[in-house]
Amino acid sequence: MGIDFSMQNIKKCLCMKCAVQIESQCVKYKQKLMLLMKNQDLDSPMMMSPDRVPGVYCSTGKALCKDIDTKKVCKCNECPIWKEKELEKGTPSRYFCENGKAPKH
Numbered sequence: 001m002g003i004d005f006s007m008q009n010i011k012k013c014l015c016m017k018c019a020v021q022i023e024s025q026c027v028k029y030k031q032k033l034m035l036l037m038k039n040q041d042l043d044s045p046m047m048m049s050p051d052r053v054p055g056v057y058c059s060t061g062k063a064l065c066k067d068i069d070t071k072k073v074c075k076c077n078e079c080p081i082w083k084e085k086e087l088e089k090g091t092p093s094r095y096f097c098e099n100g101k102a103p104k105h
């Protein structure tokens, strides 16, 4: 089973607070749009499509924003989804934004 791209998982994901993304203008722009959608109650799963959400890369694969800094430290190992789904056992096990989605198991 892969990781669901769901509102529940988007909320749990720590990518939005991760140092790898924090300086990215592209990520900031997507976050701003997400906030606008949320404020207008448009945060349905359809509106929150993978290209709009700069996170849950373990589910959706590599980041579309290219101005991220993968030399910084990944936060996935602190994430509840990572723990629940035992993502440390797969390859890739972290830095999904750079390495692609978590393997199905």
Ligand code: SF4
Residues within 6 Å of the ligand: 014, 015, 016, 018, 019, 020, 021, 057, 058, 073, 074, 075, 076, 094, 095, 096, 097, 098
């Ligand atoms: S996958 Fe890991 S490195 Fe990439 S943004 Fe998320 S927490 Fe940070």
Ligand code: SF4
Residues within 6 Å of the ligand: 009, 012, 013, 014, 015, 055, 056, 057, 058, 059, 075, 076, 077, 079, 080, 081, 082, 087, 096
């Ligand atoms: S494991 Fe990493 S990419 Fe997946 S939801 Fe958690 S913080 Fe986001």
